[in-house]
Amino acid sequence: MPTHSVLIRDQALVTRLLQQYLHLLKTYPIITKSVTSAVLSALGNLLSQVLESKKKRKDGQSGKEVDVYGPLRFAVYGLVITGPLSHHFYHLLELLFPASAPFSLLKRLLLERLIFAPAFLLLFFAVMNTLEGKTHSDLQDKLKARYWPALKMNWKVWTPFQFININYVPVQYRVLFANLIALFWNAYLTSVRK
Structure with a gap:
């Protein structure tokens, strides 16, 4: 059992790390x-692979090795697409629908859910297809089979979180909030894309 001094030391470390993160x-x-998006996206993919491997072993199948390129692809996507695009989108929402505007909560949510989410999911499929070295034909097949189910699941899972995020989380923390939810969402996307 940790001693009181160890707990205080650990809390001080967490506080310093949080202060450094907020400064950055x-x-x-x-x-x-x-970078936060890259790290959490990679962890989401790794989590998916580990859970899938455990499930297969539990079902008596051989669990496959971890695909090290999976987390790398998700990290690239988070670094190059999710982080910058989400940052700019959340700021755009503030400009288009300031909190004082009538029905701003609903307008933000509708724009995010009906325009941004479908486009972002399509971009995800296209970029991952490219990073995997697949053909345009592969992308079309994947989109036909998996885009609509993934988008419906996105609307089911993300809508309450995004309502909270875009209306109540301060704009500077929205990407972080979404990335924490996305840790589990990316695990789902990994399994859906297979």
Whole structure:
């Protein structure tokens, strides 16, 4: 059992790390959000692979090895696409629908759910297809088979979280909030794309 001094030391370390993160977020917002997106996206993919492997072993099948390129692809996507694009989108929402505007909560949600989410999911499929070295024909097949089910699941899972995120989370923390939810969403996307 940890002693009181160890707990205090651990809390101090967490506090320092959080303060450093907040400083980086203020000083270098896009880079910080991009790196955070990369790390959490990679962890989501790794989590999916580990859970899938455990499930297969539990079902008596041989669990496959971890695909090290999977987390790498998700990290690239988080770094290059999710971090910067989400940062700019959340700021755009503030400009288009300030909190004082009538029905701003609903307008933000509708724009995010009906325009941004479908486009972002399509971009995800296209970029991952490219990073995997697949053909345009492969992308078309995957989109036909998996885009609509993934989008419906996105609407089911993400809508309450995005309502909270875009209306109640301060704009500078929205990418982080979404990335924490996306940790599990990316695990789902990994399994759906297979």
